[in-house]
Amino acid sequence: MKFGIDSGHNCPPDTGARGIRFEDNLTLDVGNRVISKLQALGHQVIVCRPDRASTVTESLAKRCDKANTAKVDVYVSIHFNSFNGQANGTEVFAGSETSTKIAKPVLDEIVKLGFFNRGVKSGSHLYVLRNTNMPAILVEGCFVDSQKDMNLYNPEAIANAIVKGLTGKLPTTPVNPVPDEEQNVDTTILRLQKTLNQLKITDKNGKPLVEDGLAGGATSSAVAKFQKIAGISETGTADKATWDAINLILAKRIIRPNHAGGPVIRYLQYRLGVEVDGVYGPQTEVTVKNFQKQNGLLADGIIGPASWQKLIA
Ligand SMILES: [Zn+2]
Structure with a gap:
């Protein structure tokens, strides 16, 4: 399969939420791990995050363009949420019925790590889901401003959950692109x-x-x-x-x-x-x-x- 993996934000002025931790750091860390793991399983991965953009809209458009041009089979955008410090848990947005079928196992795997299940939600309002031509999901891993979620947060575990949810399996040997020194x-x-x-x-x-x-x-x-x-x-x-x-x-x-x-x-x-x-x-x-x-x-x-x-x- 050919996956388009989009680590959210990380492209100023497109920057993510700030809470106890920075969303940008989390999406990049988890995204890089997901990319390596999918490749280790023999899948092709298109990295959708652009190097630069002058506006947020351009940043989003470039992500969609990369996925559309490469004709990926599935587009996955990785994000982390932020609200009021109390809200917590995982939700996955899907733009169509086919996408919902991809979103559900990803959500289930992340929730197994202990996060509150906020469900699969309709993402028809989201730019990257509206402007990609293939089944597409947007994962909100958990809340960067929730102490509960940040205590549970483990990039390796979340990356494993996303890969397991997408493919039904995990690389047999652990892949750790960023060895945690x-x-x-x-x-x-x-x-x-x-x-x-x-x-x-x-x-x-x-x-x-x-x-x-x-x-x-x-x-x-x-x-x-x-x-x-x-x-x-x-x-x-x-x-x-x-x-x-x-x-x-x-x-x-x-x-x-x-x-x-x-x-x-x-x-x-x-x-x-x-x-x-x-x-x-x-x-x-x-x-x-x-x-x-x-x-x-x-x-x-x-x-x-x-x-x-x-x-x-
Ligand atoms: Zn985000």
Whole structure:
């Protein structure tokens, strides 16, 4: 089958809801996982999210155009909801009777994760369902402003549910396009040396670390340098706070302007040569945009997968 997968928003000025978490981050994370999983099952996937658009309508039109041009069999738009902090649960919009038959199993699989079942709803008012030529659904995974939903939220589980709902099966080997380093429990000296090199944190002589797995003065001086950048106590020993900061940076979460983000923002500021204060303010934004321009990226000030790739290979 040929699927058109549309990770909602993520195309300024088309940006998603903001609640406890950002809709854009969730749709991209879940969408990327769905894409990989469908491909692993042997399906063809057309990525419908456009790189850029000057208006929200253009962003939506481009998504539909991609699906229509590629003549996908099924179009799936992935979104997350937001309302008043109390509303919660999952709903899937469908534009036709055929679409309803596709929407139902997707909804059922997501609801199995513990979300409230808000049902399959008519999506005849939704632009992307009205303007696509094939069966099309729009998934509202859960509510980004509901604490209940955000406690339940797990991108891997939701992606699995969507793929299972669409195809009736799951890849036999787990596919994780974005390995979640935040959960990495490896705290050996060897991984420490490798990750500090990856993060371009040098020793006291400005040299990369020798990856020999042996503790020593050079490694300890690089750890202290990292700790200073991350704003944690400079002990030169990789304690829990140090590993938490390292893993949080390696998780490459999407970073946006006005984000007060502690170690991750501090690290970005260090890499970009901005004053390290841990707050993504106007000066950081200008520098991020310049960095993106220099690297041939869309200068939107948002540190997403492409920008992270340029910073941490
Ligand atoms: Zn949305």
